[in-house]
Amino acid sequence: MNAILELFNYDFFQKAFLATVFASISCGIIGSYIVARRIVFISGGITHASFGGIGLAFLLGFNPLLGAVLFAVMSAMGIQFFTKVAEIREDSSIAIWWSLGMALGIIFVFLTPGYTPNLMSYLFGNILTVTSSELWWMFMLNVVIVLFFTLFLRQILYIAFDEEFARTAGLPVDRYNYLIMTLIALTVVLNIRVVGIILILSLLTIPQASANLFTKDFKKLIVLSSMFAFIGTMIGLFISYFLDIPSGAAIIFTLVLMFGLLRVVKIFV
Amino acid sequence: MKPLVKIENLTCAYDKIPVLENVNLEVNERDFLGVIGPNGGGKTTLLKAILGLLKPVKGKIVFGSDLQGRKKPIGYLPQVRHIDKKFPITVFDVVLSGSIMNGIYRPSAEERQKAEQLLVEMGILDIRHKAIGELSGGQMQRVFLCRALLSDPKLLILDEPDTFVDNRFEGELYEKLRALNKEIAIILVSHDVGTISTYVKTIACVNKSLHYHPSNIITQEQLEGYNCPIQVITHGEVPHTVLQYHHH
Numbered sequence: 001m002n003a004i005l006e007l008f009n010y011d012f013f014q015k016a017f018l019a020t021v022f023a024s025i026s027c028g029i030i031g032s033y034i035v036a037r038r039i040v041f042i043s044g045g046i047t048h049a050s051f052g053g054i055g056l057a058f059l060l061g062f063n064p065l066l067g068a069v070l071f072a073v074m075s076a077m078g079i080q081f082f083t084k085v086a087e088i089r090e091d092s093s094i095a096i097w098w099s100l101g102m103a104l105g106i107i108f109v110f111l112t113p114g115y116t117p118n119l120m121s122y123l124f125g126n127i128l129t130v131t132s133s134e135l136w137w138m139f140m141l142n143v144v145i146v147l148f149f150t151l152f153l154r155q156i157l158y159i160a161f162d163e164e165f166a167r168t169a170g171l172p173v174d175r176y177n178y179l180i181m182t183l184i185a186l187t188v189v190l191n192i193r194v195v196g197i198i199l200i201l202s203l204l205t206i207p208q209a210s211a212n213l214f215t216k217d218f219k220k221l222i223v224l225s226s227m228f229a230f231i232g233t234m235i236g237l238f239i240s241y242f243l244d245i246p247s248g249a250a251i252i253f254t255l256v257l258m259f260g261l262l263r264v265v266k267i268f269v
Numbered sequence: 270m271k272p273l274v275k276i277e278n279l280t281c282a283y284d285k286i287p288v289l290e291n292v293n294l295e296v297n298e299r300d301f302l303g304v305i306g307p308n309g310g311g312k313t314t315l316l317k318a319i320l321g322l323l324k325p326v327k328g329k330i331v332f333g334s335d336l337q338g339r340k341k342p343i344g345y346l347p348q349v350r351h352i353d354k355k356f357p358i359t360v361f362d363v364v365l366s367g368s369i370m371n372g373i374y375r376p377s378a379e380e381r382q383k384a385e386q387l388l389v390e391m392g393i394l395d396i397r398h399k400a401i402g403e404l405s406g407g408q409m410q411r412v413f414l415c416r417a418l419l420s421d422p423k424l425l426i427l428d429e430p431d432t433f434v435d436n437r438f439e440g441e442l443y444e445k446l447r448a449l450n451k452e453i454a455i456i457l458v459s460h461d462v463g464t465i466s467t468y469v470k471t472i473a474c475v476n477k478s479l480h481y482h483p484s485n486i487i488t489q490e491q492l493e494g495y496n497c498p499i500q501v502i503t504h505g506e507v508p509h510t511v512l513q514y515h516h517h
Contacts, residue, residue, distance in 0.1 A: 155374065158370075161363070161366065165345060167322055168322065218357045
């Protein structure tokens with residue numbers, strides 16, 4: 001126990017702890033929406049497309065997260081555009097953006113002269129190397145998401161549940177959908193440093209699956225998933241530190257293990 | 270009688286294939302219109318056009334002064350088969366989603382009270398904290414009827430409220446609609462032609478075109494004349510009068 005408390009004296013660990021808090025809240029809220037609306041696959045497409053932006057940033061030498069944001073938002077809009085306007089089936093247009101982003105990323109990284117040292121931390125995440133400026137961005141995203149979902153929870157919920165009925169009630173459905181898509185893209189990108197592109201879907205779905213075992217109420221789902229995400233990520237972080245294994249993988253493993261345990265608990269309660 | 274909705278020369282299409290052509294229809298105060306017709310004949314399309322969910326290719330829909338000034342004048346009960354049964358939402362929240370929302374919104378005390386009162390009237394107050402997926406077909410339809418009625422509409426539009434519903438509830442539902450009809454106009458789409466004709470006042474046969482029938486008794490010959498190939502159930506001793514009033 002003392003060893004754990006001692007960790008909080010280290011600057012890198014304080015940052016990792018804050019990153020955990022921010023990741024849990026943003027992924028808890030956005031993930032609940034994604035799961036309720038069954039758009040996990042879209043989110044996967046956006047996540048992977050953002051790799052193209054990271055590659056471009058490496059090549060041109062600007063902040064990789066900025067590149068990722070650019071590509072994530074672009075692909076989120078692109079998927080909607082392909083589906084609605086170009087009338088391509090939704091799952092196909094997701095796959096197109098998903099693979100296009102990855103392909104561009106690989107080309108850009110290949111063209112980048114020299115060695116690209118941080119590439120692995122974007123693909124698989126490393127919560128122990130999160131920087132102060134990244135934390136500030138995460139903090140601001142959390143403020144925006146929490147405010148938006150607190151003030152407009154009912155509209156968001158009703159549109160997600162029955163879009164057509166919401167339209168007859170005069171809600172600006174398209175505006176909400178585009179706005180939330182943008183928030184999903186930003187959430188994905190700013191949490192890439194925590195668990196990485198490959199693993200981010202887990203933070204958006206596993207705590208929600210655990211929470212869904214105990215509640216079918218959207219508000220409670222949000223709160224409970226944030227809590228489960230926090231607990232799982234913290235335990236994963238400790239495991240990663242003490243066993244010296246990659247943090248992203250340790251976090252995901254803990255989250256799945258937690259889900260399994262809670263599922264068993266559910267049988268008896 | 271004041272007209273609530275007036276449809277003139279309405280043509281609607283999906284991917285340039287016309288589903289409705291040159292439809293004319295007037296819905297007046299306290300009308301109870303049954304819309305019948307074959308599957309794919311355009312019944313739901315007609316409702317969506319009235320609700321503004323679908324942009325007509327041609328023609329126009331004019332709303333009466335009674336509907337124009339209101340924020341949400343039309344109550345709508347969609348087909349339940351489009352609902353995601355696993356969605357994490359409670360019954361009470363579904364009913365509250367029928368309210369009128371602008372900007373930052375919290376349901377008012379009156380709205381909550383109204384929602385509770387509607388749930389009491391439908392006899393389902395005890396399930397208000399349940400998730401929508403835990404309900405039976407009949408309970409779900411009742412919840413959606415509560416949602417449609419929350420904003421005190423002047424016109425109620427129901428799309429096949431008798432699917433996934435047992436006979437007992439079907440009777441209750443239609444009695445409820447009959448009571449509501451004293452105050453508000455109702456448009457009801459149904460595949461169960463036999464039952465609705467007991468309750469509706471007029472009938473519209475929709476099969477690409479629309480034939481208005483100003484009574485609730487319709488005969489086999491008339492249906493054929495309307496080009497409305499629907500399955501007809503005959504009742505009792507009058508073999509050709511298909512849908513005369515009858516007691517169960």
